[in-house]
Amino acid sequence: MAAVRKRRVSAARRRRRQRLEAGAVTGAGSVVLLVAFWGVIWPYFVGALVLVGVSGGGWWLWRTDRFIKGGDRQWRHDEAVKAGHRTLAEVDAMTGTEFEDFVVELCRRDGCTDVRRVGGSHDNGADVLGRLPDGRGMVIQCKRYTPKSRIPSREMRDLLGAKAHFKADVAIFVATTYFSGPAEKFAMENDMLAVHRDHLGLWNNGASLLSLGAVNGLGQGDRRHRERWKETYG
Template sequence: MSRRPPARRRPARRPRRPRQQQEHLVGLLLAAAAALWLMATVVHWLLAHWWILLAAAVIAVLGGIGWWQQRVQRAQWEHAQARALRYGLPQLDALSHRQFEYTVRDLMYRDGCTDAVQVGGQGDLGADVKATDPHGRRWVIQCKHRRHGEQGAAVGTPELQVLNGTGRPVHKADVVVMVTNGRITQPGRDFARQQRLHLVDRQLLASWAAGSRPLWELLPALPPPRKPSRLS
């Protein structure tokens, strides 16, 4: 019986990885060279056509001036519109609770609190409106809207206790205010006086919303300004 000839071993293939790395490196070098050539070409062209750069700069400056003028004019128009903001009690009574919060925010903005913001909602911790007046004092306001106005449920001590518990400790307010288009009970007024809370009831709200004086000129015993102001 004849033996089979031994199988011939195939020569091992040399790894192609070094060659692939070299090709990748060459590709990167070519790409970098092309990018440098393109940049040099663009710079050379721009230097040869410098007037295009000058024209683009002039157009950019004019565009920026126009944008700034429009922004200033819009701010002036919004300020003038806010200064003319007035509300009567029938208008306030017809609002929803959320609309009432936004109205109080707008009145604070009218008075000069440019950062006035409505924050009321679930988890607001007793704050419906926050603002900083021109004197630097931080205001935290809770709003209680009564659909039937003075005939609705009066704001009492429990609501004021919630506001007192969060106004200064949580929200770091200098001025803590309860605003309502309804009534406030006498025990609630006594509690507010003891805790240095400020109350805006229906009568004071009518004067504030329909007039032009800021709220800090209508409330007594406010804390001193935090910073010098032209209004102080």
């Protein structure tokens, strides 16, 4: 058994030595060819080095530019959040029109375009119109109700009608309170974004409007939140 193992080790060493010798011969041959034909190939060699250098420099500049622009966008977003931040108590004290203007500001902060307030006596169920950052048209209904109120499902149906009337891609309901169970269910069944009081707080604190879709329909406050709400509002 020992003799077999010894022969295997010797064979492995021979193969390794043969590979090293072959590599050395190949390397030496390459050097000889390079020296012999240097007068012919040197322009191509230098050109390849220049091309690699230019490509590397261009990639570095591109990465640096993206880093700087990304930092600038983040700074501008953070400043916009600070400038437009309101406590929920301040939001509760707003008039209906002021609340609509507040929602318009949040939309513009997040990169929405063509955002305008259209609320009024003949608003056809819409308070704000515009386009999301990805280009989809949106229609928003805003309700500044007291926190102990509930948004009924009929108001969600009105918003769905406004979505069809304005040919919008996305319908969004923004409220300073919470939705009734049927209203939230209706929103989920019809692919509507229901922004209740907790989500409004997230949005006001810097979360983007599009990111709220990830928490849409996942509940309206935990047990401790509901207890605090009952203590405050009875």
